[in-house]
Amino acid sequence: MATIGIAGAGLVGRLAAWGLSRAGHSVEVFDPAPDALPRFDGQSAAAFTAAGMLSPMAELEAASPEIAALGLASLQLWPGIAEALGVRSCLALEGSLLLAHRQDLGAAERVLSRLRASGLAQAQPLSTAQLAQREPALLPGLQAWSLAGEGLIHPVELMAALHARAEANWHWKQAIVAVEPGQLQLSNGETRRFDWALDARGLGAKPQLPQLRGVRGEVITLDLPGHGLVRPLRLLHPRHRIYLVPRSRDQLVLGASEIESEDRSPVSLKTAVELMAAAHSVMPSLAEARIARLDRNLRPALPDNHPHSHCEPGLLRLNGLYRHGWLLAPALLQRLLQQSELASLNDE
Helix, strand or coil: CCEEEEECCCHHHHHHHHHHHHCCCEEEEEECCCCCCCCCCCCCCHHHHCCCEECCCHHHHCCCHHHHHHHHHHHHHHHHHHHHHCCHHHEECCCEEEEECHHHHHHHHHHHHHHHHHCCCCCEEECHHHHHHHCCCCCCCCEEEEECCCEEECHHHHHHHHHHHCCEEEEECCCEEEEECCEEEECCCCEEECCEEEECCHHHHCCCCCCCEEEEEEEEEEECCCCCCCCCEEEECCCCEEEEEEEECCEEEEECCCECCCCCCCCCHHHHHHHHHHHHHHCHHHHHCEEEEEEEEEEEECCCCCCEEEEECCEEEEECCCCCHHHHHHHHHHHHHHHHCCCCCCCC
């Protein structure tokens, strides 16, 4: 058994705490937040703000085949993780949809060509009748393609489950200013020593990873009882990257802006109008939806928008997951835990 100190209680920190404590290690987690709960104020863990879309192939719209391959690996891990946590109902893998208006077929074809070139999977075109059968709430006449095996996860519920099921000591209101092999330095000057230290601070790690930047993302939670949408969808648009994710039978999450700014102020009118107008253009019933929440946060990203992982004796680092946190965290963390020979996320 090893003693392990984790800096950061976002998705990576909680997933690591759960996996490592499950493997029998003694785990302590440190985070500046007041407690484990989300606050939707632009300050809490970015994982709380995410829509939870697990769509590696659709991410090829802008991401590399490496990101898609890691996402496909995570899709293999998530069912076992959710089952072990007792929240299998928080994960749905019914596939996802790519949509385009007829006037935007040029933009759609660019994305589809990237999918074909990747060799990882293919988008299956749907006829008007097939789309109407699968998702009757959508506007007739849209061009649509299906991506099998993709799906969604419920971030808030999963974050709560990871916190509840990890047998760890949680130290809230404790900021970590430096992570080195076998030690965490607290903001009060104290140094805590462990066999292993794991740096999962996101943007909090910027002093030690100066190339990190925050990318602003804004999302909208909508209430629409009985909306009928089953699968997450992505609208292929020449200017916007828009997705709509059913969170429950009465609620949907719409996102997301992508702005090169570390501004944490409330959602702008421009973003809200553009996102909602685009979503309404493919799902007319959204005209009667009510805005439940406007949220924003900063995604930790590196210059190439690829994640950073590091393993050396006594030290693990994982950061820069950008807009792919829920999609990439299991595969990346699994790789680090196996490199360190500390644990495996799919162990019974």
